[in-house]
Every structure is written in structure tokens, then in C-alpha cells.
Amino acid sequence: MMNNKPYAVGIDVGGTTTKFGIVNRDGEIIVQDRLPTNSHELVEEFINDVYVKLMPMIQNAGGIENFAGIGMGAPNGNIYTGTIEYAPNLRWKGIIPIAQLMEKKFGLTTKLTNDANAAAMGEMIFGCAKGCKHFITITLGTGVGSGIVIDGKIVVGHDGFAGELGHTIIRPGGRMHKSTGMRGSLEAYASATGVRDTAIEKLQQFPEKDSLLRDYSIKDLTSQTVYECAMRGDKVANEIFEFTGEILGESLANFVMFSSPEKIVLFGGLTKAGNLLMNPTRKAMEANLLPIFQNKVKLIFSELKEADAAILGASALVW
């Protein structure tokens, strides 16, 4: 049995950055580091870079015999097969047997899952969904990720790919998603990219409206600048978060009527907007729920740092 080992490795493979850490049984990340994900055309070179940074950390913690294994979260990571399959935001194309390659390199059992599912496991074991058996996590970052927990288990579906809520359609015929080509998906609106696109649209659509946002070049316009302008009382910037929250809230209502979760945990960069985003989101969610679901769902922000949740959740795969 590996379960008496004191440590596990957690790795969060993101579209831009890969973060990894050594986690003890109390859910503490005792050491962590990061490296760029997409600087290598070959996954073997990426794994080599991880090895060069991670192996000394493992040695400092007493070597691989002290480790239960490696847990990884990655976009389109499949828990059944240990492969990353056709991930649109990664350079490694096709089907990548990353768990197997990691096992060979490190000599440690390696488990893989979807990055958003890893974050949901982090919330369930160490975060604000501790002890909760029915919840959904939504990551509002560059994209919109999701992890769904029902009866204390991550929903992976018949093929391991369930839980792609960012790609559900909430505005049929609406805004085109640049990488999927779909129109009106949640991710086209409720992501950092979506907020930026909404800002550009609103500034063009209402040329008569004054806004601090007009001081920025389109290049410098980000969800962060929209947030800063909103905090300075800019009306257009505020409307952008209201619009974003409205669409997010409508989507959340649909998700609630699917699995009736006790909690929905939001995290990712966009949640820095706090009540600017939370208030319109909650209002739209409640307005679109059947009465039997109203005023029941706890809609909250995660208290874990985004990277921590994914590292912790990934590490939990091997316990």
C-alpha cells in the first residue's frame, strides 16, 4: 500500500503556466514552483523541464519512497485513460499519454484528471466545499472551467469528459467563441476574454457614452482595467459586469436545475471583481430558478488560491 507515504506531488497544467507542489497529508503545500507550459513542441521536453525542477524538491523531502505518487490536472485530461486528448489550448496535439510518460520518468504512480475537476477536488477536500456532497465549481479565468460533484464524486461521464459547462450555449446565435467556433457559449461572455470583448462591444455600440475605458487602447483593455474603472465609479464598466453577471447567473440557474447542488463555488481571476460580479450573478440566477430551487443554493467565492486548489486537488488523486 502506498497510502502511508507522507507526501504527494500535485501538478496543475494550465494553458500558459504549469504549477506544481509537494503536498502533505494535512493539505499543506510545503514547496511549490512553476514553469511555462507551451515553450515545448514535444511533451517529452516539457516533462524533462518538470523533472529538472521537481526532482530536487522530491529529494529534499526524502526521495520518491516518501511519495504516494503524482496527481495531475490538465485541460482535456482523462481520468480513465491518463491521456490528454485534443486540448485546444496546448501545443501537444492528438492524444498524449502523459500519465504513462510521467510514471516512466519519475518512477511514481501518476493519476491524471481534467484541470477543473482537480480544482473541484481541492475544494472538496481542503476548501470551502469540505464535507459538501453536491456542489459545482466554476473557474472564471481566461476561459470558463467547471467541476461537478454529485454524491461526493466528481462527475466524469461515460467517457471521462463530462463537466464542460463553459461550452454550454446560453445565447443561441450570440457571440462567436474564437477557438471553438461556437456561438453564444458561456465562456464567450463570462471569462476574462469575454469581459474584454463585452467592453469593446459596448464602447462601439454606445459612442455617445462617456467612459474612463475610452482612455485605454484596445490592446490595453482587459478585464482588470474594466474592474479598475468600475471601482472608480465608471458607469459603462459597471454595466459590463452587470451584463456578465446576468449571463453567468442564467447559466448557473440551468446548472442548478440539472443537479441541484448545495453550493456553487466561483474562482479564477474574474472573481477579483467581488460584488460587482456576484450581485448581478446571484440576482439573475435566482430569477431563473423554479421556486423549489430558489434561495437554497449557496453561491460563494473560493477561499483557496486558484493554483492551490488545483495542486491540492491533483495531489488528492493519489491518496
Next chain:
Amino acid sequence: MMNNKPYAVGIDVGGTTTKFGIVNRDGEIIVQDRLPTNSHELVEEFINDVYVKLMPMIQNAGGIENFAGIGMGAPNGNIYTGTIEYAPNLRWKGIIPIAQLMEKKFGLTTKLTNDANAAAMGEMIFGCAKGCKHFITITLGTGVGSGIVIDGKIVVGHDGFAGELGHTIIRPGGRMHKSTGMRGSLEAYASATGVRDTAIEKLQQFPEKDSLLRDYSIKDLTSQTVYECAMRGDKVANEIFEFTGEILGESLANFVMFSSPEKIVLFGGLTKAGNLLMNPTRKAMEANLLPIFQNKVKLIFSELKEADAAILGASALVW
């Protein structure tokens, strides 16, 4: 243990009609009957009518000692509490402890669940989802009901009310649902009532278009007449099914990206339309799925009669 008893009772409480039957361990309904659901203001009077019809059937099958119990499916039926809660289509208002009342009357253990979940159980145990661990059933009747199965278990959520997919919003700001007051829900379009409303809308919207449907008074216009006209080659009637299938298919794509089911089983009155409905539904579903989900989901019509599925599924609650 009750599990060596040869029979169970299955009861399907519908908005209009309640159907009940005696089921053996092979999933055969050996005798069945029905009565109107809403002719009584008091649930006790309804239970009394069920008793008068059902008890002789039980006696003929050797009396209650031959029965494992009674399983019931009802709108807003809650498996955790055995109560029907605020069902909009039933005359009994508030919270009705129907399982407890049935137990007292019959002296048999009684289990309750949502009517659509009972139908899903029927499909799982006796129907075309036999042996399938990840599927969704959608009932296209007067309303749109749904039962979701993940890992071989019906999804009921933290409070017992999960799986109200007919009330998810697919056309924000769209058609008003007469009983919920919500705009743009799936049920407003993909139900028998929805098909009728679409017909009325299309006839008014395009007064220049010839159609056999114009021979019917609005009172006589039903999903059945639309079907008959479509089968006679009427173009407008065909467009009505195409429109309905498009909205249904878009919704199904959203559901697939939630739980990644292996199968989606459609049943209910509207499925009589066969390929008129199936073809546009499948096309719209596939067009709205991410590539990793495309051409994987088996979209099929149930082979069980609707009432049989619910009676069989309800009876299975007690085994």
C-alpha cells in the same frame, strides 16, 4: 427482508391521469388500471379511490404478504421525504406526505420519487438503457420531464429535486411559459403545448404561407394535427418540427456537456413524430457539441410505453 416477495405495486401519478399496476420480478406488468388524478380536492379521497381499485388486484395476487411494497412516481415527488412539494399541476397544494398516507392505508412500505425519475429507472432496469450507467431520459409530453442517471444512480441532488431539465432556459427572453412565468424554457418549445404554440405563431407570422394547418380552428390545433399535416407533406408543419428539434437539440448538447451520457432516451407523446423530430434534433445536438463529444451519444426513442416505463420504474423503488 421484503425482497423475496414476488410482486410490487408501481404507481405513476400524472397531472391528468394516475396509472398503476402490479409488477412481477421479471418486470412484467401483470395487471394495470388508471383513474383521474385531479378529481379530488383532498389527497385522502384520491388515495381512497386508488385503494378501491387497487386492493382487489392485490387480493387476487395473494394479498399484501406477497408484495414487497408500493413505488410511486409523482410530479415534484421527493425521494428523501416521501412528500409531493408544491406541484404546480396537481390540485393538492403545499407539502403532501403521500408515501406516509399510502403506507397507512395499504399496510405496505411505500417509496416515492419524481415521475420522470421513475421513468428513467424503468428504462434502466427494463428498457433500452438496460446495463447503461450514464444516460438521460427526456419525456416530451404535455410538459418536458427528465431523469438523469450518472454512475448507475438517479441524480436527485442535495434536496431531492434535481433533474428539472424542461425548465432550463434555452431562449433567454423568449416565449413565456404559462404556468411558471419563465421565458424561453425548453418546455415552452419542446412539449406538445410548445408545438401547438409554435404552430399558432408561425401561422400568424407568415400569413402568406399556405398550409393545411389553416383548415383547423385554433382550438383543434394540437401537436397531433401538426404531425398529421407534416406527414401529408405540409411545409409549414414540417418547419414546426424542424424548429422544435433545433431547440431540443441545442438543449441536449448542453446536457451532454454537463454529464457526458452514453445515451439519451426520448419518450412521450411527441416522439410519435419519429424522424420528423429526431432528424433536426440530432443535427442541432451534434452542431452544438465540442468535438470531443460529437458522434458519441446514442440519441434514441424509448421502446417502452410511457406509462409502462413509469409504472415499472416506480415499482423498482421497492425491490
